[in-house]
Amino acid sequence: MRIEKIMVFVSVGLLLAGCGEAPSDKYSRGVGIYPGNPDETFAPELVEDNETYRNVAALKAAWHSSSYDYNLTAQLVTDGVISTEEPGIINVSTQNGSLKKNEREWFFDDKPDSKYIVEGNDIYLQFDFDNMDIETDKIVLRGDVVVDSQKLGGYEVAAYATADGVEWEELNNTKGNGYLGAEPVVMRGRGARSAVKAEPGASPVIFKYDYKPTAEEPPMMSFNNRRVGRPLTYEVSLKSVKKYKSYRFVFKMNAAKDWAFHTLDFYKDGSLVPALPSTSFCSVWKSASADEEWIYVDLGAPAEYDKINLYWINKAIKGVIQASDDARIWTSIVDLPGGSGKKDVIELDETVRSRFVRLLLTESESGAPYQLSEVEIFGRGGLVPRPRQAPIESDSRQFLSGGNWKLQRASLVNGSGETISRIGYSDNGWIPATVPGTVLASYMNIGAVPDPNFADNQLQISESFFLSDFWYRNEFIVTNPADYVFLNFDGINWKANVFLNGQKIGKIDGAFMRGKFDVSKQIVKGKNAIAIQIVKNAHPGAIKEQTAYSTDQNGGIPGADNPTFHATIGWDWIPTIRGRNIGIWNDVFLTYNGTVTIEDPFVRTELPLPDTTSADVFIDLTLKNHSDNEVKGMLKGSYGEASFQQAVTLLPCEEHLVKLDATRIPELHLENPKLWWPKGYGAPHLYDVEFCFEVDGKVTDRTSFKSGVRQMTYSEDTYKPSGGLAFGSFGQSEPRRLSLFINGRRFIGFGGNWGFGESNLNYREREYDIAVAYHADMNFTMIRNWVGQIGDKEFYEACDRHGIMVWQDFWLANPVDGPNPYYTEMFNANACDYLKRIRNHPSIGIYVGRNEGNPPAGIDDYLRGLVSREHPGLYYISNSAMGVVSGGGPYRALSPKSYFQSYGHDKFHSERGMPNVMNYESMLLTFGTDKIEPVNTSETPNPVYGLHDYTLGGGKGSSAQAASSFNDMIEKAFGRPRDAKQFAEWAQWINYDGYRAIFEGRSEHRRGMLLWMSHSAWPSMVWQTYDYYFDPNAAYFGCKKASEPLHIQWNPLRDDIEVVNYHAFDRTGLTATASLFNQDGTLQWTRETKLDIKEDQTVACFPLEQPETLSDTYFIKLSLTDSDGKQLSDNFYWRGKEDGNYKSLLQLPKVSVCKNVTVKKTGKEWLIRAVLKNEARTPALMLRLKVAGEKSGRMLLPVFYSDNYFSLLPGEVKEVDIRLYDADTYGEKPVLEVLGFNL
DSSP states (O other): OOHHHHHHHHTTTSOOTTOTTSOGGGSOSOTTOSSOSGGGOOOOEEEEOOSOOEETTTTOOEEESOOSSSSSOGGGGGSSOOOOSOOOEEEEEETTEEOOHHHHGGGGSSOTTOOEEEESSEEEEEEEEETOOOEEEEEEEEEEEEEOTTSOOOEEEEEEEESSSSOEEEEEEEEESSOSSOOOOOOTTOSOBOOOOOOOOOOOOEESSOOOOOOOOOOOBOOOOOOOOEEEEEEEEEEEEEEOSEEEEEEEETTEEEEEEEEEEEEETTEEEOOOGGGSOOOOEEOSOSSSEEEEEEEEEEEEEEEEEEEEEEOEEEEEEEEESSSSSOEEEEEOOOSSOSEEEEEEEEEEEEEEEEEEEEEESSSSOOEEEEEEEEEEESEEEEOOOOOOOBTTEEEOOSTTOEEEEGGGOOSOHHHHTSTTOOOTTOEEOOSSEEHHHHHHHTTSSOOTTSTTGGGGSOHHHHSSOEEEEEEEEESSOOSEEEEEESOOBSEEEEEETTEEEEEEESTTOOEEEEOTTTOOSEEEEEEEEEEOOSOOOOOOOOOSSOOOOOOOGGGGGOSSOGGGGOBTTBOOOTTTTOEEOSOEEEEEEOSEEEEEEEEEEEOOTTOOSEEEEEEEEEEEEOSSSOEEEEEEEEETTEEEEEEEEEOTTOEEEEEEOTTTOGGGEEESOOBBOOTTTSOBOOEEEEEEEEETTEEEEEEEEEEOBOOEEEEEEEOOOOSSOOEETTEEOOSEEEEEEETTEEEOOEEEEESOSSTTSOOOHHHHHHHHHHHHHTTOOEEEEGGGOOOOHHHHHHHHHHTOEEEEEOSOOOGGGSOOOSOHHHHHHHHHHHHHHHTTOTTEEEEEEETTSOOOHHHHHHHHHHHHHHSTTOOEEEESSSTTSBOOOOOSOOOHHHHTTSTTTTSOEEEEOOBOOOOHHHHHHHHOTTTSOSOOOSSSOOHHHHHTTOOOOGGGSOOSSOHHHHHHHHHHHHOOOSSHHHHHHHHHHHHHHHHHHHHHTTTTTOOOEEESOSSOSSSOSBSOSBOTTOOBOHHHHHHHHHTOSEEEEEETTTTEEEEEESSSOOEEEEEEEEEEEETTSOEEEEEEEEEEEOTTEEEEEEEOOOOTTOOSEEEEEEEEEOTTOOEEEEEEEEEESSTTOOGGGGGOOOOOEEEEEEEEEETTEEEEEEEEEEOSSSOEEEEEEEEEETTTOOBOOSOEESOOSEEEOTTOEEEEEEEEEGGGTTTOOEEEEEEOTTO
16 A cells, blocks of 8 residues: 555645645645635645544544445444444355455346346356345346257246245245246347448538549447347245345256346335345444455544554454554554454553554454454544635625535434524534535545545445435524525535524425525524535445446436436446435525515527627516515616616516517617637627616615527438448437537537536536636537536536537436436426526537437426427437437547548537546556556456546456457557556557547538547546546547648548538638658658638548558648648648558657747746757657646646647657646746657
8 A cells, every 4th residue: 555545635635745835825726636726615624633632533534455345444444433233234146156246236226237147057146135134025036048049948946045044945936848038129229230231422522633432331330249138037925024134046947048137126015125235324344354454544644642442343353553654664563452352442552653553454253354343543643624714795695615514424413404403503523514515525525535536445435324314514604684585505416405593494306406595584693503404315326346347337226316416326437426426516605685586587699690790689587576565676787788777566476577678678689799609610709797676776686697699590401321330329320410500600519528527526617617628729619518417507607708519418318327217397397497597608509308318208398398498599309319410439449440430420429439548647646656557458457447447348348448449559559568657658649549530530521529528527547638637638639630620631531631621711722731751751752732612611632642662650741721821730640551550660769859948927827838849860759748847847737738749750840839827836837848759
């Protein structure tokens, strides 16, 4: 165990070392620490306490060598809860032995595609439930069986049970002829598919040469060959309610090849009985074995201690207690006392000082795994949390962030909500809470659990501890309450009951529902108390643990609870989040108002297209009279410089919808407005909008926001496909496609899918601005809010500012990845409220009902009507991957040529991706030095790589990313990397080439393409363009190159050079030039041509020629210039005579690159200009620029580069502009490093 594992977590609450040159609040909190802006975090500060004698181990992070399951983890030995009973556990076994930890709970996760396969024609499946009181009168086992139809039928099935583990009784025995199970139903659109041959339509490409299409067939595309079994349901009914310890199911059928089981359900009186151990909390760490094991506690800072208490259930009778300052070198301080007592009180002979305390255990009293409930270490030192001060009242609004919020697990709380919300209620033992923030984040921020995003830390955190209701509590001061006071919630998960000053004031149902409560009668001047009961998900599902090979199955039963953060159950891009991100995840605040409030204002604009020289503004808003009296007042508003007012009379308690337009208010007609455009189409101009309501000259309510003048239009056109693969993972593509237009110009959505901003919902304005600005810098124009998992207004505001359109999903995953919502009314209510919350953002481009499927009919109809009614002018489609758009991958690394042929090439394609390996510096931040080796390959499987999504797939596990194919591409290109550093360096070639080709492959039809994914919510090794730490790697710049509005490229399908004008207006007098160079830099061939090109057009210029003199690896260099010789686009390719083989480049001599760098600080930014020249006679390849701190040498992030990961031919000069924020320099002057393949 190395110190890196600890420090990643500890830095969350500590000031960064080495940055003392300036006040700490001036700089961001550190790379990979979110929220990064000190002004945007309300996590408590962690400070040393060397005065108070106490249990310094209380609520401190702990690590174990192993745990029996995902519940009984190291975290529980410092949680302050002492258990004396043995915990409930499950063991599942077959004739081949016990199942692995990650396999046991598949039978209880409500996910039919989580299957355990047993080969053979005479098998059994046994379930042991230790210390679990499962009372049942009916048992149902579900699965399927694959049969050899050449063999005769005949089967026998039996079920047995035991209450004591000794005496077994037969519950059922069934025999029959034929085959067990029902006839299989083959899923439509699944399985291996070949190309569908159809007469192609004419290509829309303009050819400047005599091109004759070849008869080359589209490639075969595989969509995960699936085993097809006969579904079987084995139901066993009991005569009365029974409680057994173990069950054994025996299956015999001569024709059986293999059996797959996915669900074991217990029923009592017709109701499902919970069978997951996580539903019953027991605060115990249980090791996986009775061999040598260890567990240690990080006190956060050095402490002096003289007494240690250990509370055992199955104790270690041999072992030693050790101390360390770095978690590497351990010093033994005392032997364990042994004996039979369940509590060890160990008085040390002398005080010991250390930061880490470890129990090294070598023998258990029973020969079974160790069970330890609590570790208490008494002394002085370590870290304690100190709450941050709450914000002060501002602008008739008082945020309740920070301050005195406390948090506690509901099982440890006494009293009702009315009691807990009274002044003076004792919340001793509660932890300081981070609000806004999730429950898990609160425990992370006080140091009670390690950072789950680092290495395999997620396995140290208890699933069962966080699968609970939780209580939040706060006491706050109100200095000057108004006539009307409202308590507002912008987001909780999953449900909440709200109490204030001893009264229940309301509830909130659903993760994306606002809460607004009139507390005018409950709020008092002075001290007030609030209590929030957070109700956990009703269907949390079970842990998914990715392995070196398998991602496990996506999604699961939490879909029943939608709208919620469905992805927290785990997907192939994110692990299972403990607690499922329940908590008060968004802002809580008071608003002080007069009699009338303004509710849900909505502003939209219309243009007299194709004319864009004027616009009409339409306003809808609701005025709500909270009094019992008639109110006469004045509604005032402004849109940019245009202002207006309207007299309004409201009846007592009336809610009045006000509709205003230019026919009533002439000021709402705008002449020559500045339009809002997506990136590359024009500037994303925003107007300031403000509304207020006045009664007798006094403002009762005021609201303001930004708006953009833009109009979306849409068309669904039939067309004739022009070749390529027409069959995707969801079936045959329909000859009908969606086109989007903005302000009359066709909009081409290039960009990517986002899951979460950050896995623990820790993004704030700073992070959203950086991430969206990165997208704009990549020339992207759209982000898909996949399954609606992002709910922060800061995300949409950043998209507005940077000109990034939003494809807005609702909260419905692929039907295979989770059930339809169980609570339709709650779903629809959240949808209505959320749409009203986001509809003013000009970045909203389209609404989509479901990922890779259609919503249930009732919800689909509701959403379609909702969009039409509440957001007129916006379009709604039901399905993200079929119909008028396409989707469904592929998701693994392919050759560049494949992306020009793959299905969806002629439609807006919603998902396509490939692994994207981080740079080595980020890999160190993710894995630490002790987990980074070996690289995950079939020969050297590394499960920690798998935990971070780099799963190999193949015959040993399901993996859409199929990282083994990425490994194969690296090995074919350069050979097998010697270590992780070389692996990361060589991977950048594959990153760049693949991600560039994904977008360049859109050239024929110029239809939108959204990466799966463009943004990583946690430290991942796949599907991203920059990593979790905001390091943009080679894929970023491949995307940036390919997504240029006007772009020159090589088309590997036709082996020609083409120019693509996506949205750069009509251009004339251009020159396209192509040159071929040998790997030594010598010119072998060149050609140029003149061309004109219209917007939304592709021109094929000329074919490449292949001189016989080309080296084994050669380069294609392209340039596009205007009539004045100004370069508009350039491109550089490396190609092997054997496709994908670049090993000859390893023989290139080392070269040096001359650099001339200027660095200057301008306001809040640093600007760096680098002029690089290759003075050698050999190309300088894959040059990587990196900005670091002058003194520390550590990498500074985020950084914006005009270009990176480029190559320079002999004598070539390149100028690169670099920009970074002063807040991210930690007081150091930035310096530029130049790295490269052959530098």
